Amino acid sequence: MRALVLHSGGLDSTVCLGIAMKDFNGCVTSLGINYGQRHLKELHAARIIAEWYHIDQDMMQIDDMPKSMLTDPTQDIPEVSYAELPHGISPTFVPFRNGQLLSKAAAKAQAEKYDAIYFGAHSEDAQNWAYPDCTPEFIGAMANAIHVGTYHKVRLHAPLMWCMKSTIVRIGMKHQVPFALTWSCYAGGELHCGICPTCRSRKAAFKDAGFGDPTEYAE
Numbered sequence: 001m002r003a004l005v006l007h008s009g010g011l012d013s014t015v016c017l018g019i020a021m022k023d024f025n026g027c028v029t030s031l032g033i034n035y036g037q038r039h040l041k042e043l044h045a046a047r048i049i050a051e052w053y054h055i056d057q058d059m060m061q062i063d064d065m066p067k068s069m070l071t072d073p074t075q076d077i078p079e080v081s082y083a084e085l086p087h088g089i090s091p092t093f094v095p096f097r098n099g100q101l102l103s104k105a106a107a108k109a110q111a112e113k114y115d116a117i118y119f120g121a122h123s124e125d126a127q128n129w130a131y132p133d134c135t136p137e138f139i140g141a142m143a144n145a146i147h148v149g150t151y152h153k154v155r156l157h158a159p160l161m162w163c164m165k166s167t168i169v170r171i172g173m174k175h176q177v178p179f180a181l182t183w184s185c186y187a188g189g190e191l192h193c194g195i196c197p198t199c200r201s202r203k204a205a206f207k208d209a210g211f212g213d214p215t216e217y218a219e
């Protein structure tokens, strides 16, 4: 039995990788997808993490993802927390991104005879429909499509879908996830910026979980 983990090198997908490593006894491949992110620090982190776990890292490419703050370096990154952003669609939303990533992963999983795909969407991303492609409704629909569309060979696992980010940190600590190797920041600087929405949510998650944050922040 083998699992393919959608792994960006960020905190959530790396905890998801740690869970898959346990569930599948280490028979796991990290899958990074380059869709024109504004920087490749995360995917570089993913490679280092895959080496740390002694597992393979595969890469796929999506060339024509719609433009958004995450893919267009000319757009400014907001220096606020997610809670301060307007409700509804997040400014860092990429249209149907996770649908595209999961479709890529499903095709690969079926062709290469994987049994499962792991995907690290969580409940804070789904809150207020900030990212509709992280909601339980979306995940359930994609899980059905993947299972039916692969002759019932591939299952979608989203073990963090009901978790807040602080719970994800606790789960990661239990699984001895190498948090210091993960990269979350939207800005692609030398260190995590400390002020973008995802840095703020990373800081808050460690604080709420009651664990020291191993990340070095510029601010």
Ligand SMILES: [Zn+2]
Pocket (backbone or CB within 6 Å): 184, 185, 186, 187, 192, 193, 194, 195, 196, 197, 198, 199, 200
């Ligand atoms: Zn940042």
